Amino acid sequence: xxxxLLLVSNSTLHGGGxxxxxxxxxxxxFFGEQVxxxxxxxxxxxxxxxxxxxxxxxxxxxGYEVDSIHEASDPVEAVRMAQGIFIGGGNTFxxxxxxxxxxxxxxIQKRVLKDGIPFMGSSAGTNVATVSINxxxxxxxxxxxxFAALGLxxxxxxxxxxxxxxxxxxxxxxxxxxxxxxxxxxxTPSVLGLREGCMLxxxxxxxxxxxxxxxxxxxxxxxxxxxxxxxxxxxxxxEGE
Amino acid sequence: xxxxLLLVSNSTLHGGGxxxxxxxxxxxxFFGEQVxxxxxxxxxxxxxxxxxxxxxxxxxxxGYEVDSIHEASDPVEAVRMAQGIFIGGGNTFxxxxxxxxxxxxxxIQKRVLKDGIPFMGSSAGTNVATVSINxxxxxxxxxxxxFAALGLxxxxxxxxxxxxxxxxxxxxxxxxxxxxxxxxxxxTPSVLGLREGCMLxxxxxxxxxxxxxxxxxxxxxxxxxxxxxxxxxxxxxxEGE
Ligand SMILES: [Ca+2]
Ligand SMILES: [Ca+2]
Numbered sequence: 001x002x003x004x005l006l007l008v009s010n011s012t013l014h015g016g017g018x019x020x021x022x023x024x025x026x027x028x029x030f031f032g033e034q035v036x037x038x039x040x041x042x043x044x045x046x047x048x049x050x051x052x053x054x055x056x057x058x059x060x061x062x063g064y065e066v067d068s069i070h071e072a073s074d075p076v077e078a079v080r081m082a083q084g085i086f087i088g089g090g091n092t093f094x095x096x097x098x099x100x101x102x103x104x105x106x107x108i109q110k111r112v113l114k115d116g117i118p119f120m121g122s123s124a125g126t127n128v129a130t131v132s133i134n135x136x137x138x139x140x141x142x143x144x145x146x147f148a149a150l151g152l153x154x155x156x157x158x159x160x161x162x163x164x165x166x167x168x169x170x171x172x173x174x175x176x177x178x179x180x181x182x183x184x185x186x187x188t189p190s191v192l193g194l195r196e197g198c199m200l201x202x203x204x205x206x207x208x209x210x211x212x213x214x215x216x217x218x219x220x221x222x223x224x225x226x227x228x229x230x231x232x233x234x235x236x237x238x239e240g241e
Numbered sequence: 242x243x244x245x246l247l248l249v250s251n252s253t254l255h256g257g258g259x260x261x262x263x264x265x266x267x268x269x270x271f272f273g274e275q276v277x278x279x280x281x282x283x284x285x286x287x288x289x290x291x292x293x294x295x296x297x298x299x300x301x302x303x304g305y306e307v308d309s310i311h312e313a314s315d316p317v318e319a320v321r322m323a324q325g326i327f328i329g330g331g332n333t334f335x336x337x338x339x340x341x342x343x344x345x346x347x348x349i350q351k352r353v354l355k356d357g358i359p360f361m362g363s364s365a366g367t368n369v370a371t372v373s374i375n376x377x378x379x380x381x382x383x384x385x386x387x388f389a390a391l392g393l394x395x396x397x398x399x400x401x402x403x404x405x406x407x408x409x410x411x412x413x414x415x416x417x418x419x420x421x422x423x424x425x426x427x428x429t430p431s432v433l434g435l436r437e438g439c440m441l442x443x444x445x446x447x448x449x450x451x452x453x454x455x456x457x458x459x460x461x462x463x464x465x466x467x468x469x470x471x472x473x474x475x476x477x478x479x480e481g482e
């Protein structure tokens with residue numbers, strides 16, 4: 001499989017140099033010099049024009065021209081012509097619904113999994129790259145036609161993964177409790193918790209953790225496990241086979 | 242309208258005397274001495290037997306016998322015969338899906354809105370009492386047939402409402418940002434953020450805040466507003482008329 005993915009936990013890192021600042025080196029390594037134009041998907045935020053400007057300003061500074069899919073007269077055609085795709089963060093429910101409303105799900109799958117164009121996701125954009133949005137942190141502000149997502153990898157991700165605060169008096173579920181509730185349901189895939197600052201690079205059948213923070217892997221019926229930056233996570237790509 | 246509702250933010254309050262400890266006086270005032278048996282709905286947690294035992298132990302100590310709907314051979318008939326209903330917290334998506342799967346949604350609506358039996362909800366149980374689960378904090382671990390809920394009140398609630406932590410370095414959306422994203426969508430109802438320790442009592446067309454903490458009200462196109470315990474919130478009951 002020729003798939004190439006860069007799945008980032010968070011667009012902005014505290015003290016990380018602003019929007020996409022903490023991962024700009026990885027972005028340049030990932031898209032390289034071959035890709036000249038990146039198709040940006042701003043569907044996760046309400047203000048698509050503003051969001052496209054933010055993404056365009058940053059990616060232009062890294063040497064890439066940006067087309068925003070919301071400016072295209074035919075979104076499917078825009079995906080068909082793309083050299084690379086970046087889906088930004090925001091609200092995952094809104095994002096997934098817009099991907100279906102604009103009928104671009106199968107075309108993105110084809111371009112990434114068959115044609116091998118590079119795909120980057122951040123936060124909600126990372127959620128929709130996986131099996132489903134069942135492990136998003138976002139509020140369900142709109143109702144998508146399904147929680148099934150792009151399925152570019154055979155597992156789920158929890159972006160912005162957060163350790164429980166031992167000093168908290170708040171009684172809402174911790175992140176780990178929420179993911180364990182997901183695994184109480186049958187036939188649920190593994191969930192890779194990417195802490196802020198962490199990202200996953202997938203090249204074909206090889207997956208590697210990048211960034212400055214660790215990831216926590218939750219697998220149904222097994223204890224959770226920690227993985228350092230640099231870890232080989234390729235075993236996750238054979239899940240469900 | 243004869244409706245009587247006690248909508249609680251959280252089942253357990255830090256330092257509040259264990260499960261339902263912080264609201265036990267309000268529970269006794271609400272169900273009173275007329276009600277002898279309460280129908281408990283444990284659908285929000287995976288371990289329904291264990292959950293029913295927890296609820297039964299607590300409510301028995303307050304003078305009420307408890308039937309758990311999951312022990313009934315016919316859940317709809319159990320609702321039809323109930324003197325009062327209590328829906329407990331857990332995962333809101335799992336809860337709403339189970340309410341639809343067990344076909345009890347319209348019977349609960351009828352018993353509460355037409356027959357006037359008292360209805361108590363806590364956390365996820367409060368979410369499903371409102372217009373929709375669009376403002377739950379929970380992870381979408383299962384896919385319900387709709388986000389539309391019981392609609393016992395014409396607005397939404399955000400239980401476990403949480404103020405932003407000014408010292409946090411985490412970049413995920415604050416609760417207020419999440420609710421504002423909901424209001425970016427058109428035709429969205431008001432959202433009453435009930436902090437832990439707070440609850441809403443509805444008797445017919447009168448609504449009153451109870452408990453020890455304030456609530457924060459979010460209305461589309463207006464600034465957010467704070468309400469003290471004891472505040473008359475009846476104006477929310479005419480929303481959408
Ligand atoms: Ca988000
Ligand atoms: Ca919950």
